[in-house]
Amino acid sequence: MKKQFYLFVLFWILISTLSPAQQSRLSSLGGLSIGIEDKDNLLTPFDFGNNPAWLFMDEKETYLNISPAISNSWGSYHRKYDSEGDMYYGTSFKGIKPLGQLGTFLGYTSYDYEIRRNYNRTLKYDSYSGEAFFFVDTTAGNFHYNGPKVNLMYSWELLDNLYAGGSVTYQLLDGLKKVYTYAKTIYRNVGGNFGLAYELDKDIVIGAHYTFFDTQESIEAADVNLLEVETFNYRGETYFVPDRGSSVTQKIRKKSSTFSGQLFYQVMDELQAAIQTNYSLANSKVLIPEGSFKEVEEGYASFESFDVQFKSQYKIDENFTAGCYAAYASRDSWSRHSHKNLLLWDWNINNVSVGVGSSYKVTQELMVGIDYMLGWKKIDSTKYIDNRAAYLNSNDHTFRLGAEYKMLGNVFLRGGYSLNMDEYDIYYGGENVKNHSFTLGIGLPINESILLDSHINYSKISPGNNSAIARSFLGAFVTVRLNSF
Amino acid sequence: MKKISSVFLFLLLGLISCQEEPPVVPDGNSKINLMALGDTTLVDSIPHFIPMQNAKVILSSEYGLMIKYTDQNGSLILEGLPAAAYSISVRMPHPLNENILLVGNIRDVQVSPAQVTADTIFAEQVANTGIAINEIYAGGPLNNIFFFYDQFIELYNYSDEIKYVDGMIVTRVSGNNDGGQGPGADEGNDGDIDGVTYIFKFPGKPGETNYPFYPHTFLVLASTAVNHKNVVSTSYDLSNADWEFYNQFSASDFDNPNVKNLINIRSDRTVDFLINLVSDVIVLGSGVDPLWEDGLDLPTVIDGVQYKSSVTSRKTLDARVDKGFAQSPPKYSGKSMRRREPGVDTNDATLDWEPIPFATPGFH
Numbered sequence: 001m002k003k004q005f006y007l008f009v010l011f012w013i014l015i016s017t018l019s020p021a022q023q024s025r026l027s028s029l030g031g032l033s034i035g036i037e038d039k040d041n042l043l044t045p046f047d048f049g050n051n052p053a054w055l056f057m058d059e060k061e062t063y064l065n066i067s068p069a070i071s072n073s074w075g076s077y078h079r080k081y082d083s084e085g086d087m088y089y090g091t092s093f094k095g096i097k098p099l100g101q102l103g104t105f106l107g108y109t110s111y112d113y114e115i116r117r118n119y120n121r122t123l124k125y126d127s128y129s130g131e132a133f134f135f136v137d138t139t140a141g142n143f144h145y146n147g148p149k150v151n152l153m154y155s156w157e158l159l160d161n162l163y164a165g166g167s168v169t170y171q172l173l174d175g176l177k178k179v180y181t182y183a184k185t186i187y188r189n190v191g192g193n194f195g196l197a198y199e200l201d202k203d204i205v206i207g208a209h210y211t212f213f214d215t216q217e218s219i220e221a222a223d224v225n226l227l228e229v230e231t232f233n234y235r236g237e238t239y240f241v242p243d244r245g246s247s248v249t250q251k252i253r254k255k256s257s258t259f260s261g262q263l264f265y266q267v268m269d270e271l272q273a274a275i276q277t278n279y280s281l282a283n284s285k286v287l288i289p290e291g292s293f294k295e296v297e298e299g300y301a302s303f304e305s306f307d308v309q310f311k312s313q314y315k316i317d318e319n320f321t322a323g324c325y326a327a328y329a330s331r332d333s334w335s336r337h338s339h340k341n342l343l344l345w346d347w348n349i350n351n352v353s354v355g356v357g358s359s360y361k362v363t364q365e366l367m368v369g370i371d372y373m374l375g376w377k378k379i380d381s382t383k384y385i386d387n388r389a390a391y392l393n394s395n396d397h398t399f400r401l402g403a404e405y406k407m408l409g410n411v412f413l414r415g416g417y418s419l420n421m422d423e424y425d426i427y428y429g430g431e432n433v434k435n436h437s438f439t440l441g442i443g444l445p446i447n448e449s450i451l452l453d454s455h456i457n458y459s460k461i462s463p464g465n466n467s468a469i470a471r472s473f474l475g476a477f478v479t480v481r482l483n484s485f
Numbered sequence: 486m487k488k489i490s491s492v493f494l495f496l497l498l499g500l501i502s503c504q505e506e507p508p509v510v511p512d513g514n515s516k517i518n519l520m521a522l523g524d525t526t527l528v529d530s531i532p533h534f535i536p537m538q539n540a541k542v543i544l545s546s547e548y549g550l551m552i553k554y555t556d557q558n559g560s561l562i563l564e565g566l567p568a569a570a571y572s573i574s575v576r577m578p579h580p581l582n583e584n585i586l587l588v589g590n591i592r593d594v595q596v597s598p599a600q601v602t603a604d605t606i607f608a609e610q611v612a613n614t615g616i617a618i619n620e621i622y623a624g625g626p627l628n629n630i631f632f633f634y635d636q637f638i639e640l641y642n643y644s645d646e647i648k649y650v651d652g653m654i655v656t657r658v659s660g661n662n663d664g665g666q667g668p669g670a671d672e673g674n675d676g677d678i679d680g681v682t683y684i685f686k687f688p689g690k691p692g693e694t695n696y697p698f699y700p701h702t703f704l705v706l707a708s709t710a711v712n713h714k715n716v717v718s719t720s721y722d723l724s725n726a727d728w729e730f731y732n733q734f735s736a737s738d739f740d741n742p743n744v745k746n747l748i749n750i751r752s753d754r755t756v757d758f759l760i761n762l763v764s765d766v767i768v769l770g771s772g773v774d775p776l777w778e779d780g781l782d783l784p785t786v787i788d789g790v791q792y793k794s795s796v797t798s799r800k801t802l803d804a805r806v807d808k809g810f811a812q813s814p815p816k817y818s819g820k821s822m823r824r825r826e827p828g829v830d831t832n833d834a835t836l837d838w839e840p841i842p843f844a845t846p847g848f849h
Contacts, residue, residue, distance in 0.1 A: 235512075239513075336508050340512070343507055384512055387514075387565040
C-alpha cells in the first residue's frame, strides 16, 4: 500500500510537470478568490496590494517553496504575430526567513525555458503591449527564450507600528529564432519596489509603495551565411519601413513607475475590508542605431493607468464565509512617430467590475465555493495611421466553482471550474468569447516538514461565432514546501 | 509620517511632470490628388498630351513602394496616406505604338500631415524594350588585395514575352572626356551617345532567335564566370552565370567553357570587360547600329545607367537614356546596386536604383 502511495505521488509529480504558472491552493479551486479564506490571499497590504513593507507582518514562518511547472498552449485562436503554441518549462524557488526583530527576508529565483512554436514573423518578446510598433522579418519559426529571474525582498519594523520594505528584481532572457533571420534577443528587466505600512491601531493599516521597472530588449537579426537579412519596422499595422543589411538591430526600452496605496480595516472580528489603488506611468522607446555609436528614437509610446480595488470578506459563522469585490481600472496609451512628432495610435480602456463570492463547509471534510463577477469594458481606440477606429462596449461574466475535500492524513483533493464570457475579447479580438477552465489538485503532506501541493489546469478559449477556432492550455504545477531548511 | 508622505507626494508629482504630452497632429490623413498626362505625339514636334488612363503609378517613400493605377480620366486620388516624401512615377504603353512607353516622374513630393497635395505628371516617350539592366556589381568584395574581378551585370526581362539577346551589345561608356561633355553625352547633338570604350556583343545578329530571354527572368553577365570565393572568401560564386564577357584578343582572359560568351568587338582593347568600381556608364544596345565609333544611335539603346559615388559629380549620360544616376556603394565593400523593383525603369535611375548590402546575382 505504501509503495502504491509513493507511486501515486510520483505519477502525480510527473503529470504535473507535463504542463506553467503560479502554485497555490486557490488556483486548484478554479481561481476562487472573493469569498474564501486562504493564507496566500489575505486582504493585507502585502497580499492584496503587493506592498513589501507588510511582509514582516504577513510571514511569520520559515519555509522554502520549490515549484517546477510545465505548460503547453496550442490552437488557431491567436493574433497575427502570435505563435501557434507555447511550451514552457520552469522551476522557481521561494524562501521566507523571518529574522525576529531584525525583519523578514524573502528570496525568489527561477529559471524559465519557453519555446514559441512558429512564432509568426515578429522578433519582439512581447508584440502586443499596446505600442504601435512591430519589428518583423519574413519567416515564421520557433523562438526559444530562456533565462533566470531573481527577486530579493526585505521588510522590517522601522519605528513603532511603522513598517518598511523593499525589493529588487533582476530578470534576464536570451532569445533565439531558429530560422532566418536567426534573430537573437537579450531581454533584461531590472526593477525595484519600496514601501511603507503604518498600523494606525490594531484594526487599521495604511500603506504606500513605489515600484519601478526598467526593461531593455535588444534584438539583432543576422544571417549566419553572411547574406543580407530583411526586416520591417512597422508604424501601426499597415505601413512599414524596410531595413536590410548583414545585421539589423533594434532596441526597445521601457520604463515604468507605479505609486500604490493600501488601506486595510478589520471592522470586527468577522468582517474585514481593504482598498488598494495604483497609479502607473510608463513609456516605451524604440531605438534604432545610426552610425556606430548613436541610437535614434524611432517611436515612443506612453502608458498611463489607474486602478482601484475594493474587497471585503465576512465570516458569517465557522463554516460560511462571504465576500464582495469591486474594481475600476482605466488605461490610456498613445504612440508617436518620434522623428516627425506625429500621433500614430491613441487608445483608452475603462473597466468596471463587481463580484460576490462565498465558501461553505458542508461537512468537516468538504468545502465548496462559488464566485461570480460582472464586468463592463469600454474601449475607445483610434489607429490614425491605419485609418481605423473602434468604439466597443463589452459586458463580461465570470463564474468560478471550487471544492476541496479533506481525506485521511490531511490529504486534500481539490477541483475547480471557471467560465469567462466576454462579449468582446480585447486581447485577441474575438466576440462572444468563452473560456472554460478546469483544475484538479492535491495537497499532500509527505511528513511534518514537507508538503506537496500540485494541480493541473486545462482551459479552452474560443469565440462564439466560430467553434472551429480555439486555443487550449494545459499546465501542471507542483509546489514542494519545506517548512525547515 | 508627514515627511514620508511629502516624499511620496514629491515623487508622484515629479513623475507626472516628466510624462510627455501626445502630439497634436495625427499621421495617416494626408491626401494626394494626381493627374497624369502623356505626350502621344508620333510625328509632330508639338507635344500632344492626353490623360493616361489606367496607367501604373509607383509611389516610392520611406514606406517602400506602393503601386496604384489611374482611372479613366488619368487621375488618381489617394487618401489616408502617412506623411512622407514621395517620389511618383507613372508609366503606360503608348496607345498607338506598343514599342513606346510613356513615362513620367516627379521626385520628393513633400506630403504633409492633414494636407492635400495636388500635382500633375507629364510623361514623355521612351523605348519600350522589355529588357532592363537590373543590377550592377562593380565595387569588389571585402578584401585588402584590391580584388574586384567578380564584377557582373544583371539583366531582367520585365515583359510578358520571350525576348532574344542575339546580337545585342553591352558597352562601357567612359570616354568623351577630353574637351567633351563627358561619357554618354550626345556630343554634337547628332542623336547618339559618345564615349564608348568597351563593347562586347552577344552571339548572332539582331533579330535572330537563338538566345531566348524568358519573361520575368534574370541574366547574369559575369566578367569572369568562376567561383571567386576560391580567391577571396567574401566574394561571389559566378560559375553559374548565364553569360561571360570573354575577350578573345586577350592572352590572359580566362574562359569558362560551360558559360556562353559575349565577345569583344574592339580589337584595340585587349583586357577583360571590367568597369569602374564606383563611377561609370553602362549601356545595353540592340546591336543594330554597326558604327559604334561615331557614337551609339539613341534609338538602338535598350537601357543605360550611370552610377557614381558622389552626388556632386557630373551627370553626363544623355537624359533621353536616363535622367538620373544610381548611387554606387563604396569600393571593396561587397555591396551592390540594383533596381528597387525588378525591371521597374522610369528612366530616372535616382528613383529606380538603390545600393544594397550584398550582390544578388540571378535573383532579386
